[in-house]
Amino acid sequence: MTDVGNNSAAQLRSIIERIERLEEEKTNIALDIKEIYSEAKYNGYDVKALRKIVADRKKDRDDLAEFEAIVDTYKRALGMLSDTPLGEAAIQKATA
Amino acid sequence: MTDVGNNSAAQLRSIIERIERLEEEKTNIALDIKEIYSEAKYNGYDVKALRKIVADRKKDRDDLAEFEAIVDTYKRALGMLSDTPLGEAAIQKATA
Amino acid sequence: MTDVGNNSAAQLRSIIERIERLEEEKTNIALDIKEIYSEAKYNGYDVKALRKIVADRKKDRDDLAEFEAIVDTYKRALGMLSDTPLGEAAIQKATA
């Protein structure tokens, strides 16, 4: 086997193991989340409602992020004007 | 608003925030995984094949876990025999 | 092998095969449904909206079925009165 081959094998192993390590962490976190929902349920909360709240709040955040991305795009399009009163006005008009 | 109400609101807030914190961690880990795949792709690896390797290895682990669960069931079925030479022999035969 | 054993094996085989045959039919129908959605999408329909319509109509049907079950319960509770004007009036009042 060549050195290249060895390196490739070692590199491949490294890739796979890093991924598996992270997948495991992800799974554990998912379990933690489930546990919180379970506790909440035990404490009388409606889990479905909780999930909806979390989802809605996430959607709000995503919408906000999208909005800010648009604002950034406008800012970039406006270039150096963005930090002048005129640029500000343009942005405010565009994002009203 | 009553104290109970305050407590409930605080408790609810705590639940939601803990979940959202964990969801964020989970998302970040997912991003890390994606990044590893991206790097691998950049280094000439076939991402689909890598995913298959990871999935197959996971499948192997799951199969092993299932097998061990069956073994545990057998062990339980054998009950107190399990700590006797006879029980040991039976288990070893069953799990060979 | 005993006759009982044979019968059992044959019976088991029959059970499994009948289930698998039905599962296959079910899968084929699911594929047909997917195809209709695909065609609809190709024709410019919003698949997500279509799915919602189907779900809502199903819910309506279920609600109607539930309603009719309640009516039946009332009718049964009212016994022979159910086919008299008085019974009708009672049912109408109860289901208003």
Next chain:
Amino acid sequence: MTDVGNNSAAQLRSIIERIERLEEEKTNIALDIKEIYSEAKYNGYDVKALRKIVADRKKDRDDLAEFEAIVDTYKRALGMLSDTPLGEAAIQKATA
């Protein structure tokens, strides 16, 4: 209302009704399957075990399909060699 509107409405109705018809068939088949499990349970079979058998057999079929897909890929990769003795030998070796 325009003719186009009418056509669209009719088309939409057609789509929805075809889907609902198929959904109903699917539900009926699911009920048939449940009935078979119920009968089996009544006859002393372990339903959970039956489900596992069905699932495992399906898994086997899926694995075989996947394997054959890989073989097809190899065959395609071997291209025109496949109808020569050398190509045949290679394929047979690869799929042994």
Next chain:
DNA sequence: CACTGGAAAATGCCGC
């Protein structure tokens, strides 16, 4: 009658 486990549906992601 609430809970768990399993089927079905929906969503998001990836490559083409």
Next chain:
DNA sequence: GCGGCATTTTCCAGTG
């Protein structure tokens, strides 16, 4: 940008 695929979420029946 779309279809296929994998994951996630929802739904529901069986069970204690």
